[in-house]
Amino acid sequence: MDTLKYEILLNSIETGSISAAAEKMGYSQPGASHMINSLENELGLKLISRTKNGVKLTPTGKALLPYIKNVVSENNSLLQAASEMSGLLKGSLLIGSMDTISTAFLPEILGEFKKLYPNVEFDLKNGSYIDNEYWLLHKDVDCGFVMLPTAEELITLPVVHDRFVIVSGKNYRPDFANPNAVTKDELLKESIILIDGIDAYEISRIFSTEISKLKVSITTKNTLAFIKMIQNIPGIGILPSTLAEEFTSLLNIYEFKEKFDRTLALAYTNKKEASPITKKFIEFLEKRSCTECSQSKNVSRET
Secondary structure (H helix, E strand, C coil): CCCHHHHHHHHHHHHHHHHHHHHCCCCCHHHHHHHHHHHHHHHCCCCCCEEEEEEEEEEHHHHHHHHHHHHHHHHHHHHHHHHHHCCCCEEEEEECCCCCHHHCCHHHHHHHHHHHCCCCEECCCCCCCCCCHHHHHHCCCCCCEEECCCCCCCEEEECCCCCCCCEEEECCCCCCCCCCEEEEHHHHEEEEEEEEECCCCCHHHHHCCCCCCCEEEECCCCHHHHHHHHHHHHCCCEEHHHHHHHHCCEEEEEEEECCEEEEEEEEECCCCEEEEEEHHHHHHHHHCCHHHHCCCCCCCCCC
């Protein structure tokens, strides 16, 4: 089944632009627009409205969106199943991730998986923990990484357990009484650079009622930008230890007096209905033990 028209439509909705969707998929803007028009003509329905701010789903398009996603998903599963039966698993896997995971954890994992299945392609969709939960529940990704506890509807496989640490550039040393037991009161005196800002779940969890007292100087969503900022601007930042340890030559690392840890998990909605590649990826991660994760439970976070 040729689902190209459906894929162009979904990408246009995701990016908010037919031009961006066309560029992403390697087509011209007129060609992509023609395919969407053709799909609307076939269905006899208007699916999107074009405005100066981009494309938006019509009410009819919103009602049909789950079916359109299902058409693309089922077609991909069919192609993957056929390739697996031929002895050569190939296709793509869309993973919901976050910048810190994509930097510190996934490169090694995906490298090992590619050795087993060299014809599999990966597409990473980076967002926050909440973004990943939303994408998973709305079937916008095949699987994704979340921090436990998470939504009860999701099936989770704990894969990483680490802690949050404080970092500074090599040229700046905060006046901490004990670098291995830094208090929150000491941090409130420092200029802070944050990934995702004060609304990030881990920041609100660490500082709780003191969050309004933080002296936030810079906020960025990009890990590399964060590292460059910390290197060149006096101040401190907060990172997961697995990520901070990737940059020990560039950063000074300090420990919290009160420990703040986290467990990250691969999440999915239904393994039986997952595509062959998604199942293989889940099974691959199941074989990687995480002893510190074994006691983690998937309980919904309070909002």
